[in-house]
Amino acid sequence: MTEEFRTEGHDVYDVIVLGAGPVGQNVADHARAAGLSVAVVERELVGGECSYWACVPSKALLRPVIAVADARRVDGARQAVTGSLDTGRVFARRDHYVTDWDDSGQARWVKSIGADLFRGHGRLDGPRKVTVTTADGARRRLAARHAVAIATGSRPVLPAIEGIEEARPWTNRHGTDSSTVPGRLVVVGGGGVGVEMATLWQGLGSQVTVLARRALLPRLEPFAGELVARGLTDAGARVRIGVQVTALRRPDPAGPVTCTLDDGSELETDEIMFATGRAPLTDDIGLDTVGLTPGSWLAADTTCLVREVDGEWLYALGDVNHRALLTHQGKYQGRTAGDAIGARAAGRPLDDAPWGDHATTADQHAVPQVFFTDPEAGAVGLSAAQAEEAGLHVKVVDLDFTAAQGANLYADGYRGHARMVVDTDREILLGVTFVGHGISELLHSATVAVAGEIPLKRLRHAVACFPTVSEIWTYLLAAYRRDSD
Known part of the structure; x- marks a missing residue:
């Protein structure tokens, strides 16, 4: 190795992947298919946010709600729908699809492709080096011959408003792993997470109020948010557009939350959920050791390579590059980056591949997205x-x-x-x-x-x-x- 890349005391791999969600799994799989050795580092559950707190549990919970609503729209079927949803069975269905938050099956998959799994918090420690700190404080030092791929995802952003800590608000994780139906739920935010969670909990029996500064689903055509708002209203939810929460109060931890709105009115609820944006999980992964700003989104080229770092070794995939915070787009990037890493390691031109070039062109002009509302x-x-x-x-x-x-x-x-x-x-x-x-x-x-x-x-x-x-x-x-x- 060169003077700048000493590996004494390090376990050396061709590729190190930070994050074992679906994005990290895809880059690991494609790098392994290219014949490269791979280490995967995960600090929480193998499978990531999507598998345990986002796409999978939310859709598992939403499907019974939508299925019953669909049946009620068909004469002859609606007469067979009596009573309300069995929330216990709905939550049990969710638990089944998240494997009771047990990631052993996904951990076995990582090992089955020939990658090594390291459980702990991974941080960059200079160019092409990663230190993994386990739950008991032990440290493992890794080095990458060719690439480090950051696929650490994102976290929910809570607004800095008075009383928010006292209120103990829900985020998307509470919205998908909770097994108690609140009598009243306020959902703040009209984006995809907000409207899906409003649909879900209204369907499960909450009295839901949606508070949004702008129209629902503001990034889609205007009629999309209008029809979704009408659907929520028809289901019994309340939708208020053009309002913001300015303060919260919850003096009794077991009591209701009082929301103060910017129009001076107050709204009482049993729980409040914020779906008001995401931030990259890059604040504590050692970006400063390679000249980048902790907590920042990472700009990447069409192969997901971070050009701000010299040497063509650092890749940013999925939510952290801020292109499209969608699981399917992140997996697409993972496949692309894994192939690009393999080609660069072998010294092959990037367009020398049976499936075309290694550019994530769909991130620019063909990003699909679906919101499972009603x-x-x-x-x-x-x-x-x-x-x-x-x-x-x-x-x-x-x-x-x-x-x-x-x-x-x-x-x-x-x-x-x-x-x-x-x-x-x-x-x-x-x-x-x-x-x-x-x-x-x-x-x-x-x-x-x-x-x-x-x-x-x-x-x-x-x-x-x-x-x-x-x-x-x-x-x-x-x-x-x-x-x-």
């Missing part, structure tokens, strides 16, 4: 406003789902809306947004169309089955063609 909301690519801000020539096509007979058969009184944003210069799709019951399974077709830049004249030959909700594609394309003639 109705569901999903989108991929650019909104109309984003496309226009980018200076593109666009045409927007809007349709209610009632145009598709399959939607009407799916649910009596089906409520939903679809929009596609077309680049009129190239006649390809720039973005698609769906809001409606069961639309989550439509989104991948839209993602293929946007990511593949499929010409509309070709896309019209992808015939939608009758009678399915996907017929909306036929009507959207026909409307574009009709309006363009």
